[in-house]
Amino acid sequence: MRILRSFHLLALALLTLILLPSAASAQTFNQQGFEAYLQYVAAKARSEGVSEATVTRTLSGLALNPRVVQLDSAQPGRQDTPPPLAPYLSRHVDGTRIAGGRAKLRQMAGMLPTLERRFGVPPQIVTAIFGHETNYGSYTGDFDLARSLATLAYEGRRRALFEGELIALMKMVDRGVPLARMKGSWAGAFGYPQFLPSVYLTNAVDGDGDGFADIWSSSADTLASISNYFVKAGWRHGQPWGVGASLPDGFNTGTHASRLTPPSCSRVHDRHSAWKTVNEWRSLGVQPRGAIDGNVLTTLFQPDGPGTRAWLLTGNYRVILQYNCSNYYAMSVGLLADEIAD
Ligand SMILES: [Ca+2]
Structure with a gap:
């Protein structure tokens, strides 16, 4: 041999x-x-x-x-100025996709507690990926x-x-x-989660107990396989992907720019601020608009400029970026997950 x-x-x-x-x-x-x-x-x-x-x-x-x-x-080339996020979000986190996600969670309700216990990833995050990739399995190519x-x-x-x-x-x-x-x-x-073959080999798992990771027609196997991907990519149980943030009048996000050089996908990461704990942001007048522990490290992201929506993003946002390295993608997955959660 x-x-x-x-x-x-x-x-x-x-x-x-x-x-x-x-x-x-x-x-x-x-x-x-x-x-x-x-x-x-x-x-x-x-x-x-x-x-x-x-x-x-x-x-x-x-x-x-x-x-x-x-x-x-x-394929579109690089654009010097990224297009605004808000129009993308309204196209991708719309009523149809939210209703589809809620229906999928209801349909899969029997397996969700087991799924979350096994992997520690919220079902709504995994379902939002399923929704963004193939509209919950309605088109797979x-x-x-x-x-x-x-x-x-x-x-x-x-x-x-x-x-x-x-x-x-x-x-x-x-x-x-x-x-x-x-x-x-x-x-x-x-398949339902749009894996590449190497991703299937390392991440696809059986979710319904028949012994085969069927990501072509089983929602249970799809949710389990995406959860497995997220665990391996470093998802931290109990942390949100991010929360909305209120900024004080005249707040200059530019003074908190990151000085780190991202190892990959730099054009996406360059748009995020330096990392600070939620408590440090609070001391600068930035208020989180959702439940998040004061010690969690976050970056500030205000994609459409002063006076527009802003978010504090955790390490779990980076996990979504590993699935598809685009702020447009990751923001719409996070926001869709929030919408379809109970
Ligand atoms: Ca199976």
């Missing part, structure tokens, strides 16, 4: 030398180059222990998907995931990410997930 692995790795190294320069160049960005690249991915998957049967079934006959390339290149991931990897803008996800997809198949279930968004996310 060890010898076989070494042989695979050697073959992989050779294939990398032979294929990558041509696969990456503009001239060979075509089906032929794509197929050559897939040979390289197949060798890499084998070296990571994926079975030959799965490699063949997943990659043979796969065609480059021009629609995925088109959608990826149409019908792109062929292997084809999307292979296309995005071959295209090369984020090759390491998508190549890893394509191999993770094959590992899911080896674990018993039918290849026919591998449908999802053009960018490779699937």
Whole structure:
């Protein structure tokens, strides 16, 4: 076995030398180059222990998907001034999504105490994620995931990410997930919580006791899997994600800017102030408008400028950002969760 692995790795190294320069160049960005690249991915998957049967079934006959390339290149670029938050919130935390969340919590009421005891994450937070990702399961995408991931990897803008996800997809198949279930968004996310394959492998769990983590059609498994993700990402039981805050007249948030350099996703984190305890904020005249312990560390966030809504955000807000690093996303998840809670 060890010898076989070494042989695979050697073959992989050779294939990398032979294929990558041509696969990456503009001239060979075509089906032929794509197929050559897939040979390289197949060798890499084998070296990571994926079975030959799965490699063949997943990659043979796969065609480059021009629609995925088109959608990826149409992604909006960076904007110098972020758009205002308030209009986004009114579009995403609306009556329909709030009613849908309350209905989902009622439907799942039987399992919620167990869920919260097992993971320590409030069901309304997890349900708000479910609501934001797929409107509680009403749309999950019908792109062929292997084809999307292979296309995005071959295209090369984020090759390491998508190549890893394509191999993770094959590992899911080896674990018993039918290849026919591998449908999802053009960018490779699937199921009720829109996990990527690597996220499924490390976070998906069974919530209804049938032994299978079915995030395609089981709300119980979906809520358990998102809860598991949140626990692993560091959710602190008993702390809110954040609370609204009243600022004194003329308060200058700029004087409390953070001096830390965020390790990742800096454009999102740069918009938050320095960390202070709630009591320290109170001493500066900032009043929390919800229940929160005085010793909790928070950042102040007033996205739309002086005179607009402001919030004190806890470390749990950072956990929501790990799911999707966008202030627009995390704020609307937090506010939707507050709305759908009892
Ligand atoms: Ca299950």
